[in-house]
Amino acid sequence: MPITILPPSAPIATAHLKHEDSDEDMSDDDGLPIQSATSIVTPGETVTSDPQWMRGHGTYVPAETTTIISTVAGHLHKTNKLLSVQPLRARYQPEIGDLVVGRIVSVQTKKWTVDIAAPMLASLPLSAINLPGGILRRRTAVDELNIRTFFSEGDLLVAEVQSLHGDNTASLHTRSLKYGKLRNGLFTSLSGAGGGILSRRGGVVRSKRQTFTLQTSAGEIDVVLGVNGYIFVSAHNKSKQDEKDVSITSLEQGVSETLYSSQNDEIEPGVAREITRVSTLVKGLVACGRRVDEDMIVRVYEGAVDLDAEEKVMGSADRAGGAKGVVEAVLGRLEMGG
């Protein structure tokens, strides 16, 4: 029997798929950019072949053509004539001014290297921190020898991205009373959820206030939402409260000896429970694909407390378990109530 080799363009009748034709042909090649909110573009998909568009992030133009092709799976964004594709999930890309939570990876002679969930480790120079006591002076050799008294390996800190280098390595600084070592709390990592990616629904986005204080029944707790997807929820630091609005010029009053302490204070069980609750709710918000910001956390926290109180009285909880189940239940109630 003679064999016939199919030409490469002919389709092969193959594979019994489980999901038969559940979706329509969504790719509208060669036309204007896909504007439908429901569809995404995937790597290798032609976004447009019209030369009037410019390529942005997440796209590329093969040599000697004008066709713009997507390189990631995500939603298409149009800014005037600029086309860019925002991936559904990606690592955090640092930008100047971002508030980030990081962990010290190693200590070097004049700087620390910090994990901020970016492609490269960030560096925190010794000259970019506040010295205890608020003294403003040049860093001496003595400071270099005592570098581990400020931060040592494994310490958590909140900092701001001061500058970016050529290879996208970030330099951090903590020269404000808002920044510095973190303690008395719980660290949570939201993987692939940092960076304020526009098309992604869940996760931390760049907003006006990344750190805030939440009023709870057991007391106040601080929440730090790092743009890089690292979250720190801690018991409220009272000393910071007193010296609010201290400008960089009058640091002396603010910076006390406890600034670089690695010793946790005694935390009351009630506060610890609320810290855990907030941290779990943040994870649940991300699992539900919701945005994590101050307003959302406050609303969901209050809803969750009400729900908890009701369930204690009523008994039997009729919902899915886990953080996602709680957040779904709370959001459902909030939407019903208006």
Added chain:
Amino acid sequence: MPLDTSTYSLALLRLDGRRWNELRNIHAQISTQAAADGSSYLEMGNTKVLCTVTGPAEGRQSGQRGGKDNEAKVEVEIGFAGFSGLERRKRKNDKRTSEMQHTLETAYSSLLLTHLYPHSTITLNIHILSQDGSLLAACINAATLALIDAGIPMTDYLVACTAASSATSAESDNSDPLLDLNNLEEQELSFLTVGTLGRSDRVSVLIMETRVRMERVEGMLAVGIDGCKRMREILDRVVKEYGQRFS
């Protein structure tokens, strides 16, 4: 001959009842592990592979910068589960595994836009849970999905599948090329693994460990490339279905 392939010419059905140009049932998921930067799970018939991507991140040894010339370095580690094959393997790392790792490393180094992440390292961890032929092809397909999940830019999907020639003896001329082999067929027939870039015919991976007559290669290659195109559609559908969750 442990396996009788002579029956193929009678009914034109393979051992598992497929035609010559049929792929096995493919099931794929992406974003299976929340803690990883990117992850995927892929089944091609009874071959089951789990892939996680870490990175782009700083290399493991501190001070050691990633790839040369301001590009990211791609590292691949393949691990076989003890229960994945018919018999447990004694040694951890053999030459075939390191060749597979090397194949994947070189393929993805050229596919990914590594210049966007200078000095960093992209690590692919592939766990083979069950082996039933087309292992390298399954690894490539799973790795492509995991890299898409990690949001690492690439020019196009890299997809792979296997193709063989059904003729075992030199004299028989009436032979079909076969697509997507299972383990029994792989042991019996000479086969090649071909990986192409998306919809194009550009072959980026081509590996053959067995001997075959020269004139059969063209047919095998044509069938393999066709299979890759079908595979790309299937993987693309998986990614698009996943994307619907974010709309």
